[in-house]
Structure formats: C-alpha cells, structure tokens
Amino acid sequence: MTSVIPEAPTASPAFRGQSISTVFHVEVMNDLDTGQPTLVASTQGNHGDLQVVTAEQVRRKANEVRNTIAQGEALAAAFEAATAPAPGPPRSFTYTHYFTGEQATYTCTPWCYGGHTSDMASPTNPVDIVCWSPDDIGGNLPVDANTGTSQTYDILKSRIAVEPFSDSICERLPHAVVEILDEHYIAPLDPDALAGVIDLLAERVEALRKTHAQLVRTRAEYIARGEATA
Structure with missing residues (x-):
C-alpha cells in the first residue's frame, strides 16, 4: 500500500487531511485438488475483493495504480515545495x-x-x-x-x-x-x-x-x- 499523509505540525492548511493510497496484490494460486494455477488479484488491504483475473486485467490495473502513485508523488513534491525553507539572499x-x-x-x-x-x-x-x-x-x-x-x-x-x-x-x-x-x-x-x-x-x-x-x-x-x- 502507498500512502502520503502530510504531518499536521508542519503541513500548511492546504495539505492537511490529504492522502493518496493504493493496494495492488497479484498472486498465482494453485488449486488444492487439481494443482491448476490461477491468477488472482486484489485492490483492498484485507483482500476482500480477491478474484480470478486475466493477465490483461492485471496490466490495466497496473496502469491505474501507477497513475495513483504518480498523484502521491505529486502531492509529496507540492508539500515539499510549500514547506521548504526560504532561500538565502540571491547573489x-x-x-x-x-x-x-x-x-x-x-x-x-x-x-x-x-x-x-x-x-x-x-x-x-x-x-x-x-x-x-x-x-x-x-x-x-x-x-x-x-x-x-x-x-x-x-x-x-x-x-x-x-x-x-x-x-x-x-x-x-x-x-x-x-x-x-x-x-x-x-x-x-x-x-x-x-x-x-x-x-x-x-x-x-x-x-x-x-x-x-x-x-x-x-x-x-x-x-x-x-x-x-x-
């Protein structure tokens, strides 16, 4: 899971409460009776939505997750810029x-x-x-x-x-x-x-x-x- 949550003591009011998170679980499971492998995936922390998927479905979901991670990185970069110390006097x-x-x-x-x-x-x-x-x-x-x-x-x-x-x-x-x-x-x-x-x-x-x-x-x-x- 990816989560970006600015800390309240240092975060500006514009950033407080913002969070971005994602879960991406992919697993190959073998049927206990037949031994047949099955591809399953989940996007919930408790795997409550675990289901059989195709490789193409995994690829599509991976693209969505990458976009979510990029949003988290953008939030972190904006937070870093907003809370960075003021630069010294220019030369x-x-x-x-x-x-x-x-x-x-x-x-x-x-x-x-x-x-x-x-x-x-x-x-x-x-x-x-x-x-x-x-x-x-x-x-x-x-x-x-x-x-x-x-x-x-x-x-x-x-x-x-x-x-x-x-x-x-x-x-x-x-x-x-x-x-x-x-x-x-x-x-x-x-x-x-x-x-x-x-x-x-x-x-x-x-x-x-x-x-x-x-x-x-x-x-x-x-x-x-x-x-x-x-």
Whole structure:
C-alpha cells in the first residue's frame, strides 16, 4: 500500500487531511485438488475483493495504480515545495558588457548553481549569461549509437535554466532542460537486463517529476519578482 499523509505540525492548511493510497496484490494460486494455477488479484488491504483475473486485467490495473502513485508523488513534491525553507539572499555579480565596455551588475536567481566565473573574467555578451540549477543525480546505461560499440551515457538528466537577456521570452523564463539521446540503442537485453533498464527509467521519470515541481515553483516566483522582463 502507498500512502502520503502530510504531518499536521508542519503541513500548511492546504495539505492537511490529504492522502493518496493504493493496494495492488497479484498472486498465482494453485488449486488444492487439481494443482491448476490461477491468477488472482486484489485492490483492498484485507483482500476482500480477491478474484480470478486475466493477465490483461492485471496490466490495466497496473496502469491505474501507477497513475495513483504518480498523484502521491505529486502531492509529496507540492508539500515539499510549500514547506521548504526560504532561500538565502540571491547573489549579484558584475560583468563587462562585450559591446559597450560598460560595467553592469546582474542579480542571480536564488537557486543558481553556477559561479559565473567566465562571465566576470572577460567581456560578456549578456545573451550568453545563463543561470543553472544543479543537475539531478542521473543514471547511466551502456548505449550503442548504431556503431556496434557501446558507450556509457547519462540518461534523462534534467535541470532548470534561465537566460535573463535572451531574445526569447521562453528562455527568459525558468525552463527545463532535459538531456536525451536520439538513434542510440541498448541491446541485447535479457529479461533481467531489461528489468534493470525499466527500473532506471522509472527512477528517471520520478526525477523529471521533481524537476517539474521545481519548475512550477521557480517560474511562479520568478514572474512574481518581475524578472521575466529584465
């Protein structure tokens, strides 16, 4: 059973009382008289609805359960965002404008991970200034880029970025950057290896959900501060 219940002492009123839970029990039972195997499933904690099912019914129910779990993860992410401590004061740095030679100061986003060393060290075109959040902790897999030789690649890493002086409003707002691969293959996979890939991709999807929650929060804060038109 999966359950997400914010604790009353620390939860904001908007989250109190919210809970998401699911039960998914699948079992192969053998008839005591004939020995014939039967597939059964239940979605109640006491197995009061235990019944014979088909494999297709199990797959359909598994999809429903995954959606419920995703709702629980979203609730947990929203709770985490709402109860996180306030960030420290944002950093500011001074750079030399590449075209005018004038000194300018930019106040960095509170969550920026970069040191902007290169921006401060030499004349900088403002459109090249980028604020990055830390990468999530990614996983990697041996991938064959259709050459017959495998190379280890990070899979589905994500972070938040802002390019405050970009010509594109989409880039001036906090946006997600997802590292992904094209025409790269993982093969050959036996059942255990495929199960490992599935587990890793599930972890990557969970990390993307966290990035999504962070993006929603940081974009709202960014717009509230009026920085989107800087």
